[in-house]
Amino acid sequence: xxxxxxxxxxxxxxxxxxxxxxxxxxxxxxxxxxxxxxxxxxxxxxxxxxxxxxxxxxxxxxxxxxxxxxxxxxxxxxxxxxxxxxxxxxxxxxxxxxxxxxxxxxxxxxxxxxxxxxxxxxxxxxxxxxxxxxxxxxxxxxxxxxxxxxxxxxxxxxxxxxxxxxxxxxxxxxxxxxxxxxxxxxxxxxxxxxxxxxxxxxxxxxxxxxxxxxxxxxxxxxxxxxxxxxxxxxxxxxxxxxxxxxxxxxxxxxxxxxxxxxxxxxxxxxxxxxxxxxxxxxxxxxxxxxxxxxxxxxxxxxxxxxxxxxxxxxxxxxxxxxx
Ligand SMILES: Cc1cc2nc3c(=O)[nH]c(=O)nc-3n(C[C@H](O)[C@H](O)[C@H](O)COP(=O)(O)OP(=O)(O)OC[C@H]3O[C@@H](n4cnc5c(N)ncnc54)[C@H](O)[C@@H]3O)c2cc1C
Numbered sequence: 001x002x003x004x005x006x007x008x009x010x011x012x013x014x015x016x017x018x019x020x021x022x023x024x025x026x027x028x029x030x031x032x033x034x035x036x037x038x039x040x041x042x043x044x045x046x047x048x049x050x051x052x053x054x055x056x057x058x059x060x061x062x063x064x065x066x067x068x069x070x071x072x073x074x075x076x077x078x079x080x081x082x083x084x085x086x087x088x089x090x091x092x093x094x095x096x097x098x099x100x101x102x103x104x105x106x107x108x109x110x111x112x113x114x115x116x117x118x119x120x121x122x123x124x125x126x127x128x129x130x131x132x133x134x135x136x137x138x139x140x141x142x143x144x145x146x147x148x149x150x151x152x153x154x155x156x157x158x159x160x161x162x163x164x165x166x167x168x169x170x171x172x173x174x175x176x177x178x179x180x181x182x183x184x185x186x187x188x189x190x191x192x193x194x195x196x197x198x199x200x201x202x203x204x205x206x207x208x209x210x211x212x213x214x215x216x217x218x219x220x221x222x223x224x225x226x227x228x229x230x231x232x233x234x235x236x237x238x239x240x241x242x243x244x245x246x247x248x249x250x251x252x253x254x255x256x257x258x259x260x261x262x263x264x265x266x267x268x269x270x271x272x273x274x275x276x277x278x279x280x281x282x283x284x285x286x287x288x289x290x291x292x293x294x295x296x297x298x299x300x301x302x303x304x305x306x307x308x309x310x311x312x313x314x315x316x317x318x319x320x321x322x323x
Contacts, residue, residue, distance in 0.1 A: 004061070005032040006092040009051075010044040010071065010079055010102065017048050018098035019203045019259060024157045025058040027125055028096050034127040037093065040064055042178075044082050045071035055173045063175045064090070070182045076105045077187045083110045085180035092152075094132065096125075099156035105189070107156045117149035120156035142274050158259075158278070200234060202251065202258045207233025207266075210253055210280070211241065214269015214290065214309055218246040223313040224268060230320040236260065236280070238270050253279035268309035272297025289313070 007028045009018055018024075025039070032039040038061035043051055047065045055063045066086060070078040079102070083095065087110075095110065097103040099120060111118035117131070123144070124135040131150040137158060138145040202208065209231065211224035221241065228235040236258075237251040253260055255275040265283035270276060272288070272295055280286065281300055288301035289309045298304045305312055 003090060004038040004040045004092045005035065005094045005096070006040050006042050006064075006087075006090070007060075008042040008044065008083060008095055008097050010106075017050060017054065018100050018103075019261065020098055022054060022058065024096055024098050025054070025060070027157060029059050031094065031125050031127055031132065035093065038062065040090070040092065042066070042083070042086055042095075044079055045073075052173060052175060056171060059171045060173050061171065063173055064178045065175065066178045066180050068180070068182050070185060074102055074191055075187050076102065076109070076189050078182055078185050079106045080109045080113065081182055081185040082180050084113045085182070086178060087114055089178075089180075094152065095154045096122075097154070097156050099158045103156050107154050111154035114152060114154065116152035116154050118154045118156075119147050119149060122155045122157045125155060125157075137278075202234055202236060202253070202260055205234040205260065206262050207231045207264045208236045208253070208260055208262045208280070208283075209233060209266045209268065209313075210236030210238065210251075210270060211246075211268050211309070212238035212270030212276075213240050214271075215241065215246070216269075216310065218244070220310060221246045223310065223317070227266070227313050227317045227320065230317045231264070233262070233264070236265075238273075238276050255279065267297055267301070268313055270297055271295050272300060 005028055007025055009021060029039050039059060040062040041055050041060045043063060043065045051063055066082050071082060097107050108118050119134045119136055121136040122134045123137055126133045128148055132153055134147045134155060135144055209224050209228040211221055215221055225235045235251055236253040237247050239252055239254055242249050242252040255278045257279055259279050261282040263284045265280045266287045268289045277300055286301045287303040288297040289305045289307060289312045290297055291308055293306045
């Protein structure tokens with residue numbers, strides 16, 4: 001398998017393009033150039049309007065679109081069959097996916113069907129002989145591990161904030177409609193219950209005010225919500241306070257929560273554990289409020305307030321409201 005390198009995306013949430021797709025495309029483009037192969041983008045299911053523009057910006061040679069009713073929504077069996085059918089025809093050497101929740105189900109199964117290696121949690125990829133060297137996060141994001149995969153590989157890429165979003169040489173991208181026979185595919189995995197998300201999504205928020213255990217008790221999460229509202233943003237949370245039910249899991253930021261990339265991320269009473277920072281380190285500006293001047297979060301923050309968030313949050317809300 002050596003014709004091209006494929007970035008594969010499928011219907012994810014409201015706009016269909018996974019957050020961080022551009023960072024993964026940047027990585028994919030670098031690898032494709034090193035291997036001297038085309039970078040193609042396989043879109044499974046409805047094709048979001050912005051795909052063609054993003055593809056051209058990142059030097060994608062072909063946008064290959066497979067549309068089939070079976071590819072609407074979260075249907076892993078159909079997605080796996082579509083990737084398998086496409087790869088049988090087009091023989092890409094490497095398939096990269098943004099590591100969304102669905103990709104975690106789909107990528108390893110695709111690799112097994114293609115007889116390819118698989119690495120998840122990738123944050124960097126280099127060409128290596130006939131295969132690739134992949135840097136991946138390990139132990140919940142605390143450390144890095146290097147893998148060398150000989151031959152073809154399916155790689156789940158964490159749209160890590162550390163990945164650059166640099167545009168490649170723009171190209172004229174050809175769009176192709178690809179048909180894959182999914183008539184024999186039926187779903188064996190069913191989603192029984194899914195959190196219904198109404199209104200804006202945390203991943204798309206420009207301003208996030210997030211609270212952690214430093215808020216002391218659940219009632220104080222309201223201070224986070226109040227400042228978020230005053231700033232026209234959304235409320236985020238660290239995992240422990242979600243686990244304790246102070247707010248619901250749609251607000252959780254981090255490795256096992258949402259990967260956000262706001263213009264402003266204000267973290268109140270959050271220590272800065274690596275698993276949390278994965279979800280917010282891509283913020284353009286990070287502000288931290290913490291009583292502990294040595295808290296890890298201050299290593300990431302551009303602005304820090306050493307102080308009690310129970311005093312600082314209401315004061316900021318008042319100031320924002322012009323009070
Ligand atoms: C596999 C795995 C996945 C994980 N995924 C996630 C994830 O997705 N998201 C996530 O958040 N965590 C995740 N975690 C948990 C993570 O390791 C941390 O335990 C967690 O982020 C800590 O949350 P915290 O900062 O709110 O609490 P703490 O670590 O308890 O920190 C509280 C902070 O508040 C400060 N503070 C105390 N009082 C005040 C005050 N009055 N004013 C201001 N500051 C104050 C303290 O100095 C401290 O720094 C994961 C862990 C593992 C092992």
